[in-house]
Every structure is written in C-alpha cells, then in structure tokens.
Amino acid sequence: MRRLFLLVMMLILFSTSFAEALVKRGTEEEFSYSELAGGSITLPVDTTFMFIPGFELSEGDFWVTFAIQDPLFRWASGDELSPCLVEKYELLNSNKSLYIKLREDIFWYDGTPITGADIEYSIRAWKSAENSPVYEALNDPRFGWVSVVDSKTVVFNFNDSYPEFLNSLRTGILAKHIYSDRLGIEPESLEESMKMDKPPIEATSGPFVLDPASVKGNIILKRSPNWHGGSGDGLFPLVFESWPEKSLLDEIRLVEVAEPLDRIEMFKTGELHLLFSESDHNESLLNESASGKFKSGSFPDGTYHIVLMNHRNGLLAERGVRQALKMSIDYESLLKALPDSIGTFIPVDPRTSIFKTLQAQIVDLPYDPDKAKTFLSNAGYPGSITLSIKVYHGVENTLLEELQKSWDKIGVKLEVERLDWGSLLRDIDEGDYELAYLRVEAFEYPEIAPWTNEYEHDLKTGWEVGYVNQQIFRIMRRAAIEPNWSSRTPYYLGSYRIWTNDVPILVLAYDLSYVFWNSQLSGPVPDRGELYENLAEWYLQK
Template sequence: MVFSKVIKALLAGGVLAASVLASGVVHATTDKPAVDRDTLVVGVEKEFQNLDGLVTISGDSLRYGWQIYDTLYGFDLEGKIVPRLATSVTISPDSKVFTYKLRKGVKFHNGTQFTSKDVKASVEHILDPKSKSTRRPYFAPIVDSIETPDPYTVVFKLKVPDGAFQNKVAGYLYILPGDYLASLANPDAFAQAPISLGPYKVKRYAPGGSELVLERFDDFWGEKPKIKTLIFKAITEPVSRVNAILRGEIDVAVVLPFPDYDRLKKEAGLDVISSPVASPLYIRVYTDDPASPFSKREVRQALSYAIDTNAIIKSVLHGVGEPLGTFISNYYPYGAKKSIKAYPYDPKKAKELLAKAGYPSGFETTLNIQGDLPKELSETVAAYWGQIGVKVKLNRLTYAAFQRLNNTHASGPLALSQFTNALYDPIHPVGGAFSKDGSWSNYNNPDVEALLQKVNSVSGAQQRGEIFEQVGQILHDDAAGFFLSEYFYIYAKKKSVQWDVQKGSGFLNFRTAGWK
C-alpha cells in the first residue's frame, strides 16, 4: 500500500517520533506545589501576543481571558450560557433588540464602578477600526446602536436579526472601563496595562510575552478564587514543557505533544487529560484565484482522497483524534451532521480527478503552517500529496507570524491551522473561515451565504442545528478545506491540583482551581 510506504519512510527518517523527550526517561518527581499552595504555575505552549482581550485572536486570549476579564453572560464548564455581569436579558420577538439588566456593586480592578457606559465603551472599542479588533467582524455588520437609558440597563439594537448574539456576547464581549479607555493616548495602549473586572488582575507581563503573572482581585464580585497568584510560563519547546511538569517545575502543563500521551498517563504523580476542543484541525484552501489549481473542485477533492486521515490520527496524533468530514465539529452542542464521513483514502481516484482537472502530472504549491502544531503533521500530508504528483513546499511560521498573515488573508495558497471554539455555536468557525466576509476566509459559496443569512434570524438550537448541518454537507461535498481530525488538547496536572478542564473548548478556566 502507498500508505505503508509513506508511513514507513517517515518513521525511517525520524519524522514520526515515539516521544519528544530528548534523552533518558524523566519521571514525575513530586506533586508538591512548584512555589506554594497560594500559587499555581501553568506551562503554556506559546508566548502571549497581546493582552487586549478584545483585539487579539481567541488562540491568544483563551489562556488569560477568563482570568482577567468578565462578560455580561458567560459559559459554564459544560458550555451552557449563564448570567455574569448581567442578571437578565430580554430579547425582542424579531431577535433585533437585546436589553440587559446589569449587576450592581461591581468594581473594576482600578476601583471604579461598573455601569452601562462601560459596556457601550467596550463595544465601541471593538468597532473602532484603529483598534484592529479581531472581534469586529462579529459585531460591526449587525450592531446598529447601543443605548444606556440608566446606569444598569444597556440596550443593543441590531440592524438584522442575529440568533447567535447571546453567544457572541458571552464569548467575545469582554468588558473594559470606559473612563480608563478614554484616558489612553491610543487604542493600542490598553494592551500594555489592561484593566477589567475578572477574578484576577495583571501583576507583571514579561517583555515578549514569555511570562504573565496574575494576582487575585479581592474585590471580585463573584466567588473568590482559591489561588492567590497565577503564573503563566511560555515554554514553547514541547520537550521542555513535558520535562517541566515531570520535574515539578510547573503545576499544570497545557497542549502537550501527542507522542507522550500514553507514557505520561503511566506517571503516578500526574493526572493526564485528553479533551476535545470542538476545533477542527484542517488545511484552509484559498479558492478565490481563478488561475490557482485550488479554484477547481476536482483538485480539492483529489487532494482530499489522497490523504489517509485514519493513518494520520493513528501514527501522527498517536490515536488522540477522531476523523472529521467537514468543518463543524461533532462536539458542538448542535449543527454537526454526524453522518458526514471523512473522504476515504483512494490515491487512484485522486490521480484520476487531478487528470480530469487538467493536472495529470500534478503541480507545485506551498503550505503555510501554524508553528505550534506538530511538524510531523505537515510532513505527512506533504508525503501523501507527493504520491499523486503534488509537490509541497513547507513554510513553518511562528505562531505570531502565521496569525499576521492569516488575519490579513495572506496565508495562502494553503494554510495548516486549528480553529478555537469560542462561542459554542458553529457560526464562529463557519463565519470566520468559510463566509465571504469572514476574518480568515477566501471562500465564497452562494449556497453557504444563503444559509448563513437564514441562520441569523433563527435563535432556537434545533433550528440552527438543522441549518448548519446543511452547511456542513456543502463544505464536505465542495471539499472547501482538507479536514484532518477533531482536535484534542492534552493537559497534565499534579494529582494534588484541583482543576476542571473546560469541555468542548480550548479556553483555560482557573477560577475554581486550587490545591487539594
């Protein structure tokens, strides 16, 4: 089989490693705190890019957002929408007017009182083009006006109905202090000294984002965290992150490498968790250039048939994954059509489709890679495509460099990426990556656009789910992207740490963490 040749060649070349550990076998040495019982040290996989939670991408803010900031409504550990800074919301029958009643007596980190004017200022910060907010595409097209009839009432009036507006408020609308924002010289200044009203406030932010130290905000309106100090350390090398948790230098490690999953589970001093993050691992295709091979459906289908996703999950992801036939994860609360299966591995059919599309000898292309993803993944995909004559130049970028290209529609012709579930509604991944107005999209399908317009006026989960199932089928049939696997994060924590992983999302939530 071609699959055997591909995998054997990669194994022989050392591409598919059994473990990331550089040398020797390190075992967990202690379950005692790295610092003390008032402190939790968390090892994360990449540097922090920007502490303005309304500007930076979800993949950056998911580490600190729920610690520093708070929202009108939020998500519980299961992804259910629950009230936070608002005590209630009234929605008009046409889903165009949302009236929130706000909680009284809430303080920002600088001691000022939270009122409706802060909600309005936060939305205006998103809408201001100078802020370059990645949240802007989710609010600018729909928000008509924001009214503040009294200090504890805020009214959103929308241009068009939006059935996912509550999800957007819960996932994307961090609240900032309006007076403080107005006092800053420019929108960029907020990221240097962010203030909000979450359970933690910023104590220290290391240059380059290598470390972030948060301290408990004792005037937090809700349940006080048990941990006084949270220390996030960016440990970008997987081997170093694994060894740091084994040696007891950190208390929690996130996004650990797949090759070490089984071995880490055998460590007596650790709890190791694999958690689906409702976040497709996929290769995004730029389809909007008529001169590109990828503008042809037959080419996209050919490359889909050329990849053995089951083998990738087994050999590259070490079994920590599940086949995915479209862009809507099976771990969303609704919208996944589970009967949609991944393209079967069929290199013969792939070659036939390439020839039919006018590329009997294949072609050359470039794959840009989000640098925090396993390098073995892109190398394996390139090897599969090489078997049908498609030669791939791999361009591995740092996370920051990749996102700069991605956010300006410049990461084509192919981009290996992983999406983050921030809203618990499929409008987030589909709207961002496969809508003509999406933040990262270079895909425009009239059938998808019509369904997205339709779903905006629907607020019920069942109805929204039925529409998104249709969207998922179209994306599969059109081979709109190369869908590799459901993505799972691997976490490890000392057994003496009490911490519950957020289900169906990569967001970190340490509000209730503590020591046993």
Template sequence: MMSVKFDRVAVFGAFKVGAALSLASLISLPASAQTITAVMQSGLRVMDPVVSTAFMTRDHGYMIYDTLLGINEKFEIKPQMAEKWEVSTDQKTYTFILREGLKWHDGAPVTSEDCVASIKRWSEKDSTGQVLMTMVSEIKVVDGKSFQVILKEPTTLLLESLAKLSSRPAFIMPKRIADTPSSEPIKEYVGSGPFKFVDSEFKPGLKVVYEKNKDYVPRSDAASWTAGGKVVNVDRVQWLAMPDQMTPVNALINGEIDYIQQVPFDLLPMLENKSDINVEVLDKLGSWTYFRFNHLHPPFDNKLVRQAAMNAVGQEDVLKTLVGNPKYSRTCPSVFGCDTPYADAYGQDVVVPSNIEKAKELLKEAKYDGTPVVVLHPTDIAMLSAQPVVIASALRKAGFKVDLKTMDWQTVVTQQGNQKPASEGGWNIFSTYSTLATSGDPFGNTTVASNGKKAWAGWPDVPEIEKLRLDFARATDPAERKKITAQIQKLAIDEGVVAPLGQFSVPAAYSKKLTGVLPSPVTLFWNIKKAEK
C-alpha cells in the first residue's frame, strides 16, 4: 500500500500567519450577540437539500428547515411540524394536521399546500420517495392546516420516509420555493426551522452564518436526534471551513472557536488531555465508508471490471490510512452495517481483504483495454482524503491505469451528478461515507437504490434490487425483511452497486463553555448553551 504522510507541524508553521489572518477575517462577533463558532468538515456551497445528498447540505437543511416528523435515539417516529396524524381503518389514508405557530422566516404562515409541494419535489429526487410514490394514489390538501396522503396499499414506508434522517430528509419549504423543478437548485433559502440563514454574511465555501429564529415555537418534549423541542439558546451560529486541519485545532485550544465537527485521528492527542475541551464521539453508531463506480461508461459499465476493483482494494489498508487506531474502526462487508438488524457477511472474501491476483485475473477475463480510471480525490476533508489514495494504489497494482483527480469536497459534490464520460469531464470512482443510523435498511441507505439514471451518483441499473426494495416496503414480518435484505446484499456486492470499505467513528471536539451538545447521527446546534467564561 502506498504510504502518504504529512508533517502537519511544518504545514502549520508555513501557513500560520495567513491562516490567522483568514480566521480573524472569517469570525464575526456582533456586540452582545452570543455566538457559537464551529469549524465544519468542509465549506458549504451546495444549498439545496433536495439536489444534493452531501452531509454539509443536509446539516444546513436542519438549521433552517423543519420536517413533518422526527426520529429519536430509540428510532421512534415522532410528530415534529405535524401536531399529529390520523390513519383510516384500512390503513390507506393518512391525515396530517400541522401544529399551531408554524411560520416561515419571512413571517408567512406554514400551510398544508407548502407541505404537499415540498413532499412532491423531494420525492422526485429521493430514492426512498421515488419508491413511496409508486405506492401513493394521491396527496391532497384538506384545509390550511391539514392534508392527506392516500396509499394504494398499506405500508410503513410513508412515516419512515417523512421521518428519515438522511441523506435527503423531507424538509418542508414554502410552496413558491418547492415549486422549483427538482432538476434545478432553489435560489431562495427560507425555512421555518429554528435558525435563519443570514444571506448577507454568506461566503460560499468559507463561512455560513445563522441567527436564532425568534418566531420559532419548539415542541415541549425533550430534544432527541431530530425529534422533540428544538430550543435555541444562543443568538448566532457561524460555520467556518478550514482545509488545514491544524488551524482549527490550535484555534480551539486558544479559545478562538468553540467547536470542531470532525477531529483528524492523528491530531486527537493534542486535544484529549485539555481540561477545558471535550472530545466525544457524538454519533454513537458510527459511519461506514465505501466507493462508487460510474456504471454508465467504460470501464465500469463492465461487471467483471467492477469486481476486479472490489477485489483489489482492501479494507484494512483503507482503515489503517484513514483512522490508524483500531479503537475507532473495524472491517465490515455489510452494505447495511455490522451489528445492525440487517447485517450480512456475504462478500466478505471480495471486499475485506485485498486480492491483487484475483483482480488481475478478472481484468484479463474482462479484456480491460487500459481505459483510464478517474478517481475523484477531495483533499480538504480528513475523513475523505485517504480513501482515494489507497484505492488508486490498489487499482494500479492490479493493472488499472489511474488518474487521481484532486479537488475540494464541494467540487466533488457538484461533480457527482455529472453523467458524462470521464474523457469529457466526468468521473469513474468516488468514495465517501454515511452514518450507520441512516444506512441500516434498503431505504435509508441511498447507495443500494439501483434504478439507473434516477439512482444516486453511479447510476446502477439492477431491476432485481428495485423489486426487492418494493417487497421490503410491503413486508411487515421481521424475518421476511431480513430475507429480503440478504438478497439485496448479495446483488449489491455481485453487481458492484457499492463497495464497502469498513466502519469508523469520528470524534468531535468542543469547548467546555458549551453544554447541552446532543449525541446524534447528524450535527445539531439547538439545545446548546454557551457560558460566557
């Protein structure tokens, strides 16, 4: 395995003055405003949570939008914008009633028309929503505060879809914004959530500012994941992006910032013994990392070539480079995560060890002609920069011709949707990761959707998987659902729909001035209080 090491101290020394100036210019603290300054995993450029599945876009969505339903740490579905829902005796008609006091950030009331338009736009893009809509007969407004979803057949998928955490939560937007075609990004960022987006201070890729929505009426129950009362206790939250990971670590130690969303594993010792800093894994279930093929163009339109690549890349090599500490990582072949209800070991011999000789045999059988493989390599996020390097090294050993294309993560996010061949600016492989809390079934897990160009980036076309996902939505027996997910696991590995690279947990770090930081699979800033000293 190719080893890439960085002297972070030297890097920091070289950029110390410039970084300090950059930090000073980014941090803005209005007089008397209590502000949380957080350094996030990357900069925010893609703002539409329907267009993108990126975590930064999702996290931005949770700041300014709200959802009809939430989900708590016990995986229970709870009402959020909805006061309640009622179900007909035949289990086919769901009536949702909005709670009082819901307002858009521009002061207009939230209506059922807004909800219907938002659900329709979301369902056009989201892999869960697409399946759900095949089971929906009609969505209609009843009055200003209630609407109905009429199903063709009973299914639990409706509530599960509207409460999903990621990657595309069903955020509710004003109808005028939700009427934007799902093929186009929205251009106005007005929600009804606990924070307001401050457009005048937005610096794409560098800084985002949110202020408390004083008109927001939280639920009365305790906050848990995306359910319960979203009580905002500070005036402002500002997100900063700092590609050099040493800069935010030093800024946190010096009290210049309050929160680091993800601490690189090799920098943890700098923070772990600081008396005024908490280092904590907030997502207790952790994440899984994986890579995706572009199924539309050579060479990965050939299943044998995809199998060759999966055999070449070893999980231990990836995890050693990415994490380095077995305390925070483990190998796992399951596309639904290990230690989950739908965990499955099928494909362990393919995706866990690196088998270069097997990969060479498969490439020979596939008659690989040396078509270059473009691997997208984000360099600004510690949790994403190692995987492409290891993948590229393994592929080269197996006989692939590889072009490792460096860029920042937000450029990768915008590039993901490019369906052109690599020779025309497209891509062949990219890697990322997802939270296990949102990946444990065939609908929360975006990667297994396999409906061709309607699928998530990579665009696998495996009709058998789509049929099984629909079967899963109809099934109510846990044993039957387990049988279905085992079949999906086999197809996902055999067809190269997604290639698991192992599991890991990422610590966050924050000043002890902050209290009420919520353990959650998504980064949340409500419930947090900040002491002045």
C-alpha cells in the first residue's frame, strides 16, 4: 500500500512539475516538456586531454568544458559577448577597471553558490600556468590585480586601458570550495595536480556532467539534474524563459574518428549527428545538403590568405609600388584558385561585428591595371621589374599562376621559390624575403594596428614587415579608452582608411568552413560564437 502511495505521489509530482509549457524567447512559440526533453547525439571531435576550465589543450577539450561548466561569458562574435554566469559588467575608469557582478541563482553541482572567491582562485591558477589559454592575457603588462568586493562582485584592475581582456573571460571557472578547501590544492599548484585530467563532479556548473564511463576517444556527457539554467538574451533565442529540470539532450557522445572518409560514412548512416568541413568533399556534401538529406551552414574560420611585403626592400618601401601590386590583382579570378574562401582587404576576424562595419564603410583600392602602371612609373619604375615570392612547397600552382598573370599586366615578373615549412618560417623570421605567402589566424579581438609598428626600433624580426606608422598607434590608444564598441568604431574606421591606402601587406581572402548536421538536430548555428558554446540549446526534433 505504501509503495502504491509513493508511486501515485511521484506521478502527481512529475505531471505538475512539467505541465507548464515552455516559451521560446522572442517568438512566444510554446512547447511541452515532452517535446523538448530526451535524446542522444554523437559528435566527432579531435583528441582530448584535459577537462579543467582554463587549462584546455585542444578544441576537443573545449567541447567538454563548455558542456560541464557554464562560462562567465559566451562568444556572440569576436567583439560581442553574451553574459552567462555574469549578471552585470561594466568597463570603468577609461577601461582601466572591469566591474563584474555574478548572478544570484548560480550554483555548483553540489548546491554551493558560485562566488567571487571562485573567480579569484581561478585567476591565480591560470596566471601561474604557462599552458593555460588565459595565461598570456593575465601576464600582459596591462593586467594588474583582481579584487573581491563581496560574494557576488569582483573588480579587475588594470595598469592601462585593457578592454580586450574581457574576451579572455569566455571560460568556466574553478570551484574553490573543492580544489582549495576540500582537496587542499593551492591555485599555483593546480596545473601539476594529479586531479587535473577530470574535475570532481561537485566542481562542475554546466548543463551536462562527465560520465565516469568516459574514456579517451569516447567521451560521454550526461544531462545534469542540478543545473541552475541559462541566462538568455536576444543573441540566443533558443534560451527558454522557463527551464526544464534537465537540459534538452539527455546525452552527448564525443568520439574521435581519424579518417575523413570514415567520418563522412558515419555521418551519412546516422552514427554521427554533425560533420565539420572535409576540404576534399565539401562540394559533394553541399550538393547533398541542397537536396534535403541534411542541413548545412558556412562560417568564417578565422584564417586569412596574405602576402607579406618586406618594406626593408627599397622597391617595396615605396607606397606606390605596393598600391600598384594591390590594384592589379583580379580578385574575381584569384578567388577561383582559393576555394572555400571570400575575398577581402581587411585583416580583421570576419566573425566580429566591427568587420562588417569596416567592410561596408571603407573603400578599397580599385582593380585598375592601367592606373597601377601609372603608380609604378610615378614611384620610379616605368619599366619591367622582378620580385620573388617564397611559399610552402604544398601551395597550389593555380594561386601562384593567378598572381603571376595579374602582375604581368603591369610589367612585374613574379619568381616563385618553394620551401619546406621550417625554411620558410626561418627566412620570414630573419627578414630574408621580398614577398611571402601564408595563411594566418586572425586575432579574436579586432586588431587596430595589424602588421604595423610605431617606431623603427620595434622592428625585431621579419614578421614585422617594416610598416611604421605612429598615427595609427595614437588612434589605437585613443580607441582603447572608449567604453563600448559603438564609440570605438569611428577610430577603427579612421585607422583602417589609413592602413588600407598604405597597403602594408596584401590581404587576399578569408577562409570558410562548413558544418553539416542531421535534419532532426536543431540548435547548431554557425557564425554565432563557437558551436560548443551553446550545447544547452540543442535538441532533437521528434
């Protein structure tokens, strides 16, 4: 009788707890709990090592830590953050102070409130760990110290304007009450601790927990029944006003699959729910996606194709010569030699909001071979000239042939020297090149003075191409004290108008990556932060 009574009570509690409809923020579309809960997905990741926030060593690690730890901020774009554990933040004192107030409703898995003491412990741990992704930002000369005002308030104090530090806080934090109070680990010793590979479950705060059955190559994430829920804004419309007791997926499996053809086959048979760019197979996958077999999306991967120009060379020190080289490139033809890329002239991460503003409001030098010839003549080179370009030996001939064809129109002969990676990087570092082709990563935080130095004595290696412009640095310092992006934007526009006209380097294009996912899987949104930053919003349509 007692057992029947308990069963009836459990059914009543279950039905009353989850009867309320969940409303999607922004659309007012309603879902019942049964429509949203449940489901398991399998995703491919690269190798995994360490699942402690602020100590990740691979992208696979970030997939795990962002699932089991709520970050302080999520990345909406490279210059736009969405608060997660944070309720309120403000840059003060000409960006020499950062005020952060944590949400009141956030807890560790064991129910312990998340506090400013956890942030302070985390900062001390990361600052002393050279392998931490946050180490460089914390050891920048501009970083000062962090003060805990009360249990929910901390202030970061900087020695100089340091607005980009905010981007370093896209990470979960460490549970002081576990690592320090229970395990007795000083923050400076945490990196060396044997506890570092997997966190205790009580030290997690995210929508998922790491299943003890997880092994390298097959990581299992289970929904956390103790999750405090997300904090939504207009950038993340799938965040619900009324959170269910459990997150929208019951289980996520992260598996390592080495061979591209194996990943593609597993994706097509439904063993994998998501597939990342496979460079030799993107075209056929996109065709299949267009037929409705699965979904796809493209997004900038944050890398650029560039040609370094060594300004120590007397010819390339002439702005007219650099402008002529730029104005003679036929981008429409060139991009055919750079598949999965989009032409651009601004070396700012295209995932940022400021990139879109710059691209729309700055006029690039036009494609005009005849005018380019005039520029060369005015610079003192009316006849034929020869330049050499150093490239990695694996670079496609089609790209180099396009550059040769473009520059041949203005009387510039391009000679190609192919090198192995070690020799190419050594020659660039030593300044032993005229031109050099590379694909490079963009800065996450928009750079206002890329490939630019303020003074001649700053030119230490060949990576500093030799472009010196003090005016751009004055603009950079002025922009750094502005409190927000809207007031910083005019300075970026002014700086890049100068930079674009001077052509310190040739920016050819930025790369695109593709993501393909199962038609039943909803939530992944390419180009809205990193995919792993919003796993709590993913669900399987039934």
